[in-house]
Amino acid sequence: MIIKKYTVKSMNEALTRIRYELGKDAIIISQRKIKSPGFKGYFSPKLIEVTAALENNKKAVKAEKEEEEDESFKESLEGLKKLMDIEELNNKDTLSVKSKELEKSSEEDSKLTEEVREMKELLNKVIKNTSKEEEKDLSVEFMKEIDINEKYFKEIKQNCSEDFDIFKEDFKKILNSKIQINSEDLLGRVVLVGPTGVGKTTTIAKLAGRLALIEKKKVGLITIDTYRIGAVDQLKTYAEIMNLPFKVVNTIKEMESSVExxxxxxxxxxxxxxxxxxxxxxxxxxxxxxxxxxxxHTALVLSGTTKNRDIDTILSGYEELKYDKIIITKLDETTVYGGIFNIINKANKPVSFITTGQNVPDDIKVPTKDRLIKLIIGEETIC
Ligand SMILES: Nc1nc2c(ncn2[C@@H]2O[C@H](COP(=O)(O)OP(=O)(O)OP(=O)(O)O)[C@@H](O)[C@H]2O)c(=O)[nH]1
Ligand SMILES: [Mg+2]
Structure with a gap:
C-alpha cells in the first residue's frame, strides 16, 4: 500500500494531485487544516494536509509499465537511428561509423544492400537484354523468312530501328536506296550471259517478241550456244515463228561478221x-x-530461285564479263523474294527485267521499284 501526504490550499487541488499521482483507485484517509510553516504562517490562509492511500500497487505497476514502454521506445528509437545511419552510409558510399557494434552491423547491412543492388542491376540487364533480343529476333526472324542473306543482317540492322514496327519501314528505305531499275529502251547489241538453265534463251525469245511484235523494232538474233545439243534449234524455232533474222556463231572470229x-x-x-x-x-x-x-549492253541472267550462297559465287565469277544490268528470272517459282535483294546488293547493278513464267513473250516485265520492294518485303507475290 502506498500512503502519501499532500499539503494543499484546497480539497480540489488535493484531489487533482492524488488522482494524477496515485490514480483513480486512491482513497483519502484523513484531512486536516494546518498553518503555513514559519512566522508568516500566522498571517497566511490555512492549508489542508490530506493523506491518501492506494490499496494495491496499480499506480506503481502503471508507472513501471510506462517505464518499460519508455525503454522499448528508446530502443526503437536507437534502432531507427541505426537504420538511418546505415541509409546515410549507403548514400554517401562511406563506411565511417561511431560505435564498433554499429560499424559491424552497418557493414553487414551495406554489404547486403550492395548485393541486392547488384542483383537488381543484373536482373534489369537480363530483362533489358531479353526484350532487346526478342526485338532483334523479330527482325532477324523476318529477314530469315524472306530469305535475306544472313551476312547482310548486321548491316541492315545497323541502319534500321530496333523497334520491329519501324524496322520494316526502315528496311523499305534501304531497299529504295539500293534498288536501281533500268527502264531505258533496249537498242543496239545486247548480250545475255548467265549460268546454265536460268532462262537466257527463253528470255531472248520473250524480248524479241516484245521488241518486234509490240514495239515494232527491227530485231536480229544471234546464238553462240553451240555447246549444248538442241540449243541452236531452240532459238532458231523462235526466230522462225517471229520471222526474225537469225545467225549462229561457231567461232570467236565469226562473231564480228555476224553482228555486222x-x-x-x-x-x-x-x-x-x-x-x-x-x-x-x-x-x-x-x-x-x-x-x-x-x-x-551485257545483261547477267540470274534465277530468282538461286541459293544465297551461290548468288555471290555467280556474281563474282561473271564479273569479268562486265555485265551492266541484271535480269531476274523464274520469280514465279518462288514464294520468297529476298534473293532479289541479295542479287542487287551484291551486284550493285540495275535490274532491267524480271520474268515470271514460261510463256513467250508474255512472262517478262520491266519491274517498278515499288513492286520489287513489295516482293522482297513479302507484301506481294507472283502467282
Ligand atoms: N517457271 C519459269 N520457267 C522459266 C522461266 N524462264 C525460263 N524458264 C524455263 O527454264 C528452262 C530453261 O530455260 P532456257 O531458256 O533454256 O535456259 P538457258 O539459260 O537458255 O539454258 P542454257 O542455255 O542451257 O544455259 C525452260 O524450261 C524454260 O521454259 C520463267 O521465268 N519461269
Ligand atoms: Mg539457252
Whole structure:
C-alpha cells in the first residue's frame, strides 16, 4: 500500500494531485487544516494536509509499465537511428561509423544492400537484354523468312530501328536506296550471259517478241550456244515463228561478221552458252566471244530461285564479263523474294527485267521499284 501526504490550499487541488499521482483507485484517509510553516504562517490562509492511500500497487505497476514502454521506445528509437545511419552510409558510399557494434552491423547491412543492388542491376540487364533480343529476333526472324542473306543482317540492322514496327519501314528505305531499275529502251547489241538453265534463251525469245511484235523494232538474233545439243534449234524455232533474222556463231572470229551482217537491226539479241561461274576457263572463253560482239549492253541472267550462297559465287565469277544490268528470272517459282535483294546488293547493278513464267513473250516485265520492294518485303507475290 502506498500512503502519501499532500499539503494543499484546497480539497480540489488535493484531489487533482492524488488522482494524477496515485490514480483513480486512491482513497483519502484523513484531512486536516494546518498553518503555513514559519512566522508568516500566522498571517497566511490555512492549508489542508490530506493523506491518501492506494490499496494495491496499480499506480506503481502503471508507472513501471510506462517505464518499460519508455525503454522499448528508446530502443526503437536507437534502432531507427541505426537504420538511418546505415541509409546515410549507403548514400554517401562511406563506411565511417561511431560505435564498433554499429560499424559491424552497418557493414553487414551495406554489404547486403550492395548485393541486392547488384542483383537488381543484373536482373534489369537480363530483362533489358531479353526484350532487346526478342526485338532483334523479330527482325532477324523476318529477314530469315524472306530469305535475306544472313551476312547482310548486321548491316541492315545497323541502319534500321530496333523497334520491329519501324524496322520494316526502315528496311523499305534501304531497299529504295539500293534498288536501281533500268527502264531505258533496249537498242543496239545486247548480250545475255548467265549460268546454265536460268532462262537466257527463253528470255531472248520473250524480248524479241516484245521488241518486234509490240514495239515494232527491227530485231536480229544471234546464238553462240553451240555447246549444248538442241540449243541452236531452240532459238532458231523462235526466230522462225517471229520471222526474225537469225545467225549462229561457231567461232570467236565469226562473231564480228555476224553482228555486222545484222547491223541494220535496231536491236541484236545475242544468246550465249550457259556457263558455270566456277569454271574460269569457260568464263574466259565466253568473255572472248562477248568482247568480239562489242556489246552496248551485257545483261547477267540470274534465277530468282538461286541459293544465297551461290548468288555471290555467280556474281563474282561473271564479273569479268562486265555485265551492266541484271535480269531476274523464274520469280514465279518462288514464294520468297529476298534473293532479289541479295542479287542487287551484291551486284550493285540495275535490274532491267524480271520474268515470271514460261510463256513467250508474255512472262517478262520491266519491274517498278515499288513492286520489287513489295516482293522482297513479302507484301506481294507472283502467282
Ligand atoms: N517457271 C519459269 N520457267 C522459266 C522461266 N524462264 C525460263 N524458264 C524455263 O527454264 C528452262 C530453261 O530455260 P532456257 O531458256 O533454256 O535456259 P538457258 O539459260 O537458255 O539454258 P542454257 O542455255 O542451257 O544455259 C525452260 O524450261 C524454260 O521454259 C520463267 O521465268 N519461269
Ligand atoms: Mg539457252
Amino acid at each position: 551482217a545484222l547491223s541494220y537491226c535496231d536491236v541484236i539479241l545475242i544468246d550465249t552458252t550457259g556457263r558455270s561461274s566456277k569454271n574460269t576457263m569457260q568464263i574466259s572463253e565466253l568473255r572472248a566471244y562477248v568482247q568480239n560482239a562489242k556489246p552496248d
